[in-house]
Amino acid sequence: DIQMTxxxxxxxxxxxxxxxxxxRASQRIGNFLNWYQQKPGxxxxxxxxxxxxLQSGVPSRFSGSGSGTDFTLTIxxxxxxxxxxxxxxxxxxxxxTFGQGTRVEIK
Amino acid sequence: xxxxxxxxxxxxxxxxxxxxxxxxxxxSLTTSTMRVSWIRQSPGxxxxxxxxxxxxDDRFYRPSLRTRLDISKDTSKNQVxxxxxxxxxxxxxxxxxxxxxxxxxxxxxxxxxxxxxSS
Numbered sequence: 001d002i003q004m005t006x007x008x009x010x011x012x013x014x015x016x017x018x019x020x021x022x023x024r025a026s027q028r029i030g031n032f033l034n035w036y037q038q039k040p041g042x043x044x045x046x047x048x049x050x051x052x053x054l055q056s057g058v059p060s061r062f063s064g065s066g067s068g069t070d071f072t073l074t075i076x077x078x079x080x081x082x083x084x085x086x087x088x089x090x091x092x093x094x095x096x097t098f099g100q101g102t103r104v105e106i107k
Numbered sequence: 108x109x110x111x112x113x114x115x116x117x118x119x120x121x122x123x124x125x126x127x128x129x130x131x132x133x134x135s136l137t138t139s140t141m142r143v144s145w146i147r148q149s150p151g152x153x154x155x156x157x158x159x160x161x162x163x164d165d166r167f168y169r170p171s172l173r174t175r176l177d178i179s180k181d182t183s184k185n186q187v188x189x190x191x192x193x194x195x196x197x198x199x200x201x202x203x204x205x206x207x208x209x210x211x212x213x214x215x216x217x218x219x220x221x222x223x224x225s226s
């Protein structure tokens with residue numbers, strides 16, 4: 001199985017901050033990397049597919065980059081509704097796997 | 108509008124078989140490239156992909172659970188069914204179904220159903 005490692009596991013930030021967190025794959029996965037946002041008690045929501053393709057309706061303050069083994073998700077200008085947990089997921093090969101998540105908390 | 112909803116028992120006894128149904132609308136599993144996956148998430152844990160069924164009836168499973176899982180579809184009812192045998196308390200989780208498209212991402216999710224395994 002491809003292991004996905006996210007860092008940091010949590011971070012504290014303020015509204016308006018620019019935050020970046022990373023996802024590393026245990027082997028090369030091209031751009032088969034997707035990002036999700038999850039709020040407590042809710043299903044995950046797809047933000048970005050194929051490493052950098054923003055889903056329809058997702059605010060443009062979210063952006064993704066990377067290829068191969070190293071990927072980043074950036075939120076430029078954190079808003080109150082962005083406090084949540086973010087997961088990366090690889091779809092290069094089954095079993096598709098998720099990272100352990102990065103929790104974004106209010107400072 | 109694409110929607111999915113999971114249904115099934117909230118409580119299962121150890122060693123029993125779990126049967127979950129995903130009822131969806133807004134797309135058809137007879138359409139090329141359409142797929143439905145089951146994903147679970149233990150309390151406080153990360154999501155874990157379990158199985159997938161494709162429009163052409165191809166099926167894929169998490170290898171570590173392969174012997175316990177079966178996924179099937181009923182296109183006339185717009186339903187996908189997941190069965191998991193020999194349930195154990197470690198299988199306690201929220202189980203989600205999700206439409207799966209493109210390069211393998213989950214673009215629409217059901218609200219999830221919490222399954223507790225306990226005697």
